[in-house]
Amino acid sequence: MDKLVLIDGNSIAFRAFYALPLLTNQSGTFTNAAYGFTMMLMKVLEEEKPTHVLVAFDAGRVTFRHTSYGDYKGKRDKTPGELSEQFPLIKEILDTLEIRHFELDGYEADDIIGTMACAGDEQKIATTIVTGDKDLLQLVTEHVTVLMTKKGVSDAQRYDIAEIDQRYGLKPKQIIDLKGLMGDSSDNIPGIPGVGEKTALKLLHQYGSVEEVLANVADLPGKKLKERVGENKAQALMSKELATIMCETPLDFSLSDIIYRPFEPAKVAPLFKKLEFKSLLKRISQEDEESSVLSVVKELTYHLLTEKDTSKWEKLLREDQLSLYVEMSSPSYHRAEVSALALSSDHDHLFLPIEVAQGWEAFREWLADPSKKKCAYDVKGTQIALKRNGLDSAGFTFDVMLASYIINPSESAHELSDIVERKLDASLPADDEVYGKGAKRRSLQGEELAAHLTRKTETLTRLQPVLEEELEESGLSTLYFELELPVSHVLTEMEWQGVKVDKEGLQELGKLLSAQLKELTSKIYDLAGTEFNINSPKQLGEILFDKLGLPVLKKTKTGYSTSADVLEKLAPQHEIVEEILHYRQVSKLISTYVEGLMKERSEEDGKIHTRFQQAIAATGRLSSTDPNLQNIPIRMEEGRRIRKVFIPSRENWLLLAADYSQIELRVLAHLSADENLIEAFHSDMDIHTKTAMDVFKVKEEEVTSQMRRQAKAVNFGIVYGISDYGLSQSLNITRKEAAEFIERYLESYPGVHKYMEDIVKKAKKDGYVTTMLERRRYLPDINSPNFNRRSFAERTAMNTPIQGSAADIIKKAMVAMKSALDEADLSATLLLQVHDELIFEAPEEELETLSEVVCRVMEEAVELSVPLRVDVDTGKTWYDAK
């Protein structure tokens, strides 16, 4: 028995959109209408068990109805962008489910459905129309029923001839007459003014049709009604015509084109996964009898390689590309031990204990051959771990971790198991689960290790094409392949190189600071009249505010705030406060820097090898861990001395530091095209002085240091996504004063003002912002009804293109630097990056050439509408290279 289901795509999507909250998935795509639509669709497919399915959509804006009545659908609100952008998504879902969908220029979805319903009726096929629109009731016949959505989307009411009769006392065709008389405000069909559903029904019950009603105007009850009907005869007839659904739409397909075959869950799951349709995912996987959709419990067949049988696997190394995963004892690949590695092609999975890999000559050659393509998770860590085990490697053309990051840099979880969860219809136990964490950590061995590891490499092979496609779809391929991947290779070199630390110098400094701390401690105990743990904010708070009775200016969730900005305000009130501030400083220097750096210094080479994390910061910046070398003190002289222990690794070498001057404000000048700001940079002015002149309306000579300091804070504010409150906090002024500063700034730099407004608007429309090199950051909260979340997202929208473009620029310079140094035949090496600064070490005689090369490469990394300026300094220590 055939069963035809006709779905009114627009109507269901509308219903779903307004019935559900404005959901977004991780990448900021609105999904509520698509989700509701799919829920409805699944339910219908399950319950109706159709043999033929079709979804009809409205095409374009102008239909034949507009031709006859210009105002047709005139009053309808414009479809909100959050909904219209979901239509392509809905169509993609239908395509994946292999359900045909149609739209036809000049016609509405109704007309396609009407025509198919007529065909179904003629051929006596049981037909169900799914819609939220009462108009379609006119199509009901002996064979055709309408499934009408009620509140929400999952609830529906079936209308057949009997139901329509019971509800309206009409035959289906009379629904047209009903519309003709009462009109339809949503479609802007006028009908007869003053005639609503009640009157219209009464008239139709008596006369049967619009024409008959009009023919009997004279007999109609009530003077008003007579008048109205009499005056609007033509309008009533036209309304009826507008409400009539076409049954002769010229369609270029027939029943045989819309045959429905139940979909394969395995094909649909990845899309649902991507859209985060979790409950639907569960639903389809259950239908699949839990075979394989979510759980790839299916054991992988892998080959555990021993020294003896390496030769028979050499053929695997001739594959176009292989995935490689190196298993380590900890994430700190500069120290971690490698237990084993695994190789995967599409078909074969090979497990190699580290000794076997080291002893297999053909593998070593393959690994070091740059023309042999390899895919890995965290290429940098992989290459360093391999190198520490005597294995040189090259030819890594894909990094799964980096790809996942570039696709969505806001995502906090780029572990392989997280990526698999998001991008594939599979799952992988997280390393923490397999190994346990903290004290429970254990090591894996033998078969267990082999199974876990080969499963990871197998996953890499499956992830790569999925990620590649997603990069391409979002226009991120260039950024990924030409910037991020090359940068990761530069970082590998930098980390491998490491930076030399003067052990004795560090110990010396430690002693000095410890002595100072001791003195401060006893002084503080004296002043407090008791001993307590100064490092404990809780105990400190009790001393300051309870015992000494200082005023409480700020509180935290847990009690009194003792942060530096509070203490600074309290300093005049009690001698102890200043000592505490000083104590904090010294204590920080000892614990974080002296002791922290000492712990990370390798006894082997006397160097520190930080890890530059490339897949953390949402703006595209790098971060540095174990230890963090991007936050070595500089602002206070006392802390700055820490920099004296960072020295060149060889004799007669020096350090060279090159930093971009005002890169973020220059980027802002470029992005905003603000004439005043551009001019300021072209004339090489001190930008904070210039801002002070504009904000305070004074001449250059009249700018005081106080004004310059305030102007500097305003500039920071602009870069961070200005708010009066934020500025008032940082300058210790009232919000009103801060707001005035901002206003005067924006008046002086109208281009910046417009840019800030435009970028927020664009973010609201697209759901994301981009940097100069098209790096993308999604802002799911940008349209949030929650003021806080929305404001945060708006500031992020303003800040990310600036901070992110600056990150793009220095990354580009780093990539270019590699070849520039080679070309100039320099042995200088890049050691560190600190956001807007690069630090090199080089033999003394190279410094002059190096300065020139470094400046040129950094300044010419990209072309902006303002010049980029780089300052260079050299010295025997990092402290001296200032």
Place this chain on the structure above:
DNA sequence: TCTATCACG
């Protein structure tokens, strides 16, 4: 494990 604090750009 979470919170407060503070170091950097």
Place this chain on the structure above:
DNA sequence: ACGTACGTGATAGAG
């Protein structure tokens, strides 16, 4: 009226 500056990482204390 809402209550924030943007982006990070490390440490110590407290639960």
